[in-house]
Amino acid sequence: MNWNWEVIFASLPQLLEGSLLTLELVFISVLIGGFLSVPLAILRTSENPLVSGIPLFYTFFFRGTPMLVQLFLFYYGLAQFDSVRESFLWPLLREAYWCALIVFTLNTCAYTTEIMRGAIQAVPRGEIEAAQAIGMNRYHLYRRIILPLAYRIGLPAYSNEIILMLKGSALASTITLLDLTGMARTIIARTYMPIEVFFAAGCIYLLLTFLFIQGYRLFERRMMRHQKPI
Amino acid sequence: MKKLLFCSLLLLLTSGSVLAEKIRIGTEGAYPPFNMIDQDGQVAGFDVDIAKALCTRMDTECVFVTQDWDGIIPGLLARKYDAVVASMSITEERKKAVDFSDRYYSNSLAMIAKSGTNIDPTQLQGKSVGAQRATIAADHANAIEGANVKLYDTQENAYLDLNSGRIDVLMTDRLPGYDWLNSEQGKGFEFIGDAIDIGDQIGIAVRKGDKLRERLNKAIEEIRADGTYQRINAKYFPFSIY
Incomplete structure (x- = not known):
């Protein structure tokens, strides 16, 4: 086959423009999803089945269905109901951008909730008992002992989730958004050079992941500095 | 000896292709009424009916392969199927990648x-x-x-x-x-x-240089002449779309 470098170079500006949308979607959804996951994870560890049941149902649904299906149901499905189109939420829901952002957030939040739940449950019993022994109340127990330890325990698994999210965000292209993948597919429609353009897009994803991993490693090292040998 | 081997190999190949010739037709299956998936999960529509009529004309068996639209030319080039009957417009840009039959309708x-x-x-x-x-x-x-x-x-x-x-x-x-x-x-x-x-003329895409193109053109002419085409046309539109 004839490998066409020109197409790759010519499409780079547009692909980079698409990457910005990809980064924006991933950054915001991971940020909000991360915050929401903490209270949900605490509820998930409750011994009362009624309290832990609600977040369990939520994470079960979002972890148990493909994100593509969630995105389609949310974007195309909801819009078919008159009541949704007439509601005050329609100005938001009619935009593909917000639909993608909401679904991505709910999705990553579900996974992060389960990561955090596992991490909270892995906090050594002795640390909690020690905190209780010196009379910490529940708020302080979580704020000072359980959550800081759980964050550190969950860190490695969490970087996985963010990387999966970065790649999963390619699905935004199925609802008209011009993210990195959407831009690539639009360029392919014009040039009929899928291999070259997807190769370029793949390289950009790889680069983004690489930069993320490097940054995350520094972050992880800082968070774990108490374990460094002196 | 070499020549003999070559000849017998050639014979084997050609006879094999005549005996078990099966043409794989790529279509999208999401473009009603031209190509879609019917209630039984089978491909159906104008494109599919035309493709079947052409195959009958060419005395070959056809199998349909469905493929998403933006991968439909790459799929043809990757030999996932031999012809694309998917309401594809004949354009100069696409002609750089594939060959087209004569039109089988216009749009x-x-x-x-x-x-x-x-x-x-x-x-x-x-x-x-x-x-x-x-x-x-x-x-x-x-x-x-x-x-x-x-x-x-x-x-x-x-x-x-x-x-x-x-x-x-x-x-x-x-x-x-x-x-x-x-x-x-x-x-x-x-x-x-x-x-x-x-x-906008709609044709059947085949790989560049594929002899299938001439056979398809002949078959299109034939179904136009014997009224098969007009019957299929009338099934979908009250006016001629050729």
Whole structure:
């Protein structure tokens, strides 16, 4: 086959423009999803089945269905109901951008909730008992002992989730958004050079992941500095 | 000896292909009424009926392979199938990648909007215009100055967003548009403006240099002559679309 470098170079500006949308979607959804996951994870560890049941149902649904299906149901499905189109939420829901952002957030939040739940449950019993022994109340127990330890325990698994999210965000292209993948597919429609353009897009994803991993490693090292040998 | 081996190998290959010749037809299956998946999960529609008639004419067995639209030419080149009968427009750009048969129908573009919205088809600045990605309709939508163009993976998704009001105008091929307007979902929508003639001829794509092309051309001529084509046409449209 004839490998066409020109197409790759010519499409780079547009692909980079698409990457910005990809980064924006991933950054915001991971940020909000991360915050929401903490209270949900605490509820998930409750011994009362009624309290832990609600977040369990939520994470079960979002972890148990493909994100593509969630995105389609949310974007195309909801819009078919008159009541949704007439509601005050329609100005938001009619935009593909917000639909993608909401679904991505709910999705990553579900996974992060389960990561955090596992991490909270892995906090050594002795640390909690020690905190209780010196009379910490529940708020302080979580704020000072359980959550800081759980964050550190969950860190490695969490970087996985963010990387999966970065790649999963390619699905935004199925609802008209011009993210990195959407831009690539639009360029392919014009040039009929899928291999070259997807190769370029793949390289950009790889680069983004690489930069993320490097940054995350520094972050992880800082968070774990108490374990460094002196 | 070498020559003999070569000859027998050649004989083996050619006889093999005659005996078990099966043509694989690639189609999209999401472009009613031309190609779609029917209630039994089988491909159906005008394209499929034409392809079957051509195969009967060529005395070969046909198998259908469905493939998403934006991967349909790459799939042909990767030999996932031998011919694309998927309402594909013959364009100069595509001709760089594939060969086309003679046309088996022609198409024009049209715009669809909600009835009574009085959208002027020449004044689309600031309007949301939808079209299916990688189609001529998409090129035309992109050429509208000031319009906010949205591109969809399938025509069905574009219809869904027309229904929900996310797009004001759908730029589409006239014939499937006609079919949709006559369906349950198309109620309350209408064509706006005249059909846009784009000299759009629909052909069958084959790999470059594939002899299949001449056989398809001959078969198209034959089904045109013996009335098979007209029967299939009448099944879908009350007017000739050749």
